[in-house]
Amino acid sequence: MYAQGPMATDDKFKREELLRTGEIRVTGRLVDASNATLFAQLTSGETEIACIYKPVAGERPLWDFPDGTLAAREYAAYLISEAGGFHVVPFTIMRDGPFGIGMVQEWIDLDESIDLMDFFSSDHPQLRAMCLFDAVINNTDRKIGHLLPINNEVVLGCDHGVTFHVEDKLRTVLWQWSQTPLTSEEIQTLEMLLVGIRTNLASTLSELITSEEISALEMRIERLIQTRVFPAPSQEWPAVPWPAF
Ligand SMILES: Nc1ncnc2c1ncn2[C@@H]1O[C@H](COP(=O)(O)OP(=O)(O)O)[C@@H](O)[C@H]1O
């Protein structure tokens, strides 16, 4: 399902090990990217993996995200996706590479037969999970092109660098659940995530985002648990990214 060409491996652990330890060979740069977003390969014996590599050194400063790095936010977003059981972000790590430390993320081959323009507004369960995940991480950039459908069941998302701001800035194309009640499983997931953030994840997160951002993250989760509904688009700031694709 995650096949990457003829030498690909279906073994998740082998792929993750390769992403952690393999030598990164940069083979391209994504041209429309605003920061240095590099396409790279890692090879070990029979196995070849493609990845996205975003070196911290290639980041442009953003006035509204002055602290930390985009790469660290992407890694923190992955950790929250896993800890919250959302599973909507490809395997992501922070590691060294040819242009220094950066975020490395497994490349996902898309199912080209899925038309994103129809798909993004559907009620697909994994889009719903991503919608809740975005509310938790305060994603300011959930574009249609940041949706990565692998097949009809599995949909992942990318580009989580502008997230975790202390002020509410949710900007997304996924508003189909606005004000929809959360299920009891979703509430349970959020409660477990909150415990995880305060225990297992606490020290790792504190190296990636500021303590104010961690408090704001906890407050957003608490608010979702209290209100028991998906957020509605704000009247005070643009609630849909531009361009939307
Ligand atoms: N892990 C990934 N797997 C597959 N495609 C990806 C992945 N990460 C990014 N992309 C593709 O590359 C584009 C640019 O990457 P993105 O993370 O959005 O960079 P930028 O921060 O420069 O916008 C995305 O819109 C998406 O089409």
Ligand SMILES: [Mg+2]
């Ligand atoms: Mg992008």
